[in-house]
Amino acid sequence: MAVLDRSLASSSPGEAVRLPVASRLHDWVVTADHKKLGLMYIASGLVFFLVAGVMASMMRIQLAFPQNDFLGPNTFNRLMTMHGTTMVFFVGMPMFFGFANYLVPLQIGARDLAFPRLNAFGFWMFLFGGLLLYFSAIGSEGLYGAGSTPDVGWFAYAPLTSRTFSRGNATDYWILGILLSSVGSTATAINLVTTVATMRCPGMTLRRMPLFVWILWVDAILVLFVLSPLTAAQVMLLFDRFLGAHFFDTQAGGSAVLWQHFFWFFGHPEVYVLILPAFAIASEVIPVFSRKPLFGYPIMVAATICIGMISMSVWVHHMFVVGLEPGANTFFAASTMAIAVPTGIKIFNWLGTMWGGRIRFRVPMLWCTAFLVEFVLAGLTGVILATVPIDWQLSDSYFVVAHFHFVLIGGLLFNIFAAIYYWFPKATGRMLDEGLGRKHFFWFVLGFNLTFLPMHVPGLLGMPRRIYTYMPGRGWDAWNLVVTAGVAVQAVGILFFLWNVISSLRGGEPAGDDPWDAWTLEWATTSPPPEYNFEEIPTVRSRRPLWDLKHPEDPDWRWE
């Protein structure tokens, strides 16, 4: 009754009824709405991002000076494991599913995903998987009886994960936390594949589908293929640890290399699972801010499908130093270089989109432009590492760490920032502040390059990754100090970002329905969109339905 009285008292004409906090929380917990679930994915991804970022900073403080004693070796191993696991499974994946959840139904003119309740299931499995992983810090019995997070690396190589070498339950938390969230991810991938296949609005043929949706569709299909092998391998590891099975038990004839094969058969496509959403975001932001339709749409679709397929045949490039036969190494070196071709095609298409456009360098576009530069650098070091003899020299050195951070930060994170600046107005009805956004951009990009460009050098000089300290006088000292200083600069950028989000949520400039003069269907509805998304299911006649609406004298469909 109290609820009813209060809402009656506060409801005046023109003012939305504001329910008590408990009721609003309850709404979020029981919701099956794709927009709320999408926002919860993104928000929990951001929280995990901050946590894993703090871990990275602690590791960098430890490595700033030779023989530093800020962290002990055990703590360092735990931080390293949790940082990697969190960033891949609990930051990258929820960002993919968050943006896919929020935007795919809006962009294809649907009212929700195909299976809304399965969607809620997927989100909560993901979230509780992450919480289970972190619960290990207090709940798992470590070596000395105290709580311990996993410390076997995010790759969890055998035989380090066997009962003999990994006592207590920390490794089991690693297995089960990821396994649970993988079940949720598979459920959401099934949901996305089905949604795009069956829920498109009238007129939205596959050739008119926004490239964003195309790329995420391919990505969801890729998840179906590659995530369950990880689940299978983790089940094998559980059997080894609890039932005395011998999958990865070298003493009984088991193979530690087989774990590497299974892990990287998942692990490398996973890199593409993470980076494809970045490509999707860039393909949405770059045309809108270049005021030109995307250049080479069909080629972009073909390149995406190529990347998806080739990504499943490159995994052995993580294992060149294992000592497999030359034939295998040659094949996987060639396939790894081959995947640079469709990726390069995408880069040229984005450049082609910008070419001759009236570019507006608003914050989302700044991030996408920086992405183009950094991602080319990341790709170049990738091709270098695909060369087997060079990889023998550089594998497991800081060169590799610098390479994949260029991919995942310069490639993925930059675009996630672009997406947040671009779609924040749609989700909240308020713009993020442009000035603070620019500060965030400049500080973060500066810090990123200060951290990860110099990081290549100690790698070339032979500094191995995953070490908790090093001796002075090897020529690594100054480089490491610069790298750590770069982290501090990045942190300043992140503070500007957080400040921007919090202050804009409260008092940001009202956005209106279509602040960027964009072309896809999400901008046709209100900001934030109503629960049912569209009053009337739209009908589209071209790739840019909103352009057609705004320019009836020169619609796109006339040229299709």
Place this chain on the structure above:
Amino acid sequence: MSTAAATGPGVPENMRGRIGMASLIVAEISFFAVFIVAYLFYLGKSTTGPQPGEVLKTPIAATICLLASSVTIAIALRALRAGSLGGFRAWWLATILLGAGFLFATALEWHELIHERGLTIATNLFGTTFYSLVGFHALHVTLGLCMLAFVLAASLRGRLQPADAERTEILSWYWHFVDAVWVAVFSVVYLTAR
């Protein structure tokens, strides 16, 4: 179902279920593929006995049960489409019994392997890979049987109409998939052991 879940225009309602189930089957195939690869990779690499050839018998009866159940489920669906609820229930029940027969045969096989031949999951690499692969298949058969039993119960309570044939067919896809996995398991495990 609310309007929020309505399929896009021009797409038949049952497409959602079909594509959803097909996607699930893709994910399941890559799950089983890993166990099959592990089985083949470790074939003959056990450091101690018993080896597959010494203890495995070709499970003819179980295989016939499971393959036949794919036929009976198809006949049951045809009966449902033709509006014969009685025929549907009879053939659906036959499917469940055949599936249960398969599980029973597996149970007998495992009983013999564990108690007479001394082969457990911890004995050697063969035991490890054999029980994981065959066990996960049996788990899928069990889950399938639960879903089949659920449909039978709904049918007996009058909740299943010929109009539900499409949805019931989607469940039968899962059953056929479990059957197909058995064909792979049979070839990989039992034929190589001969």
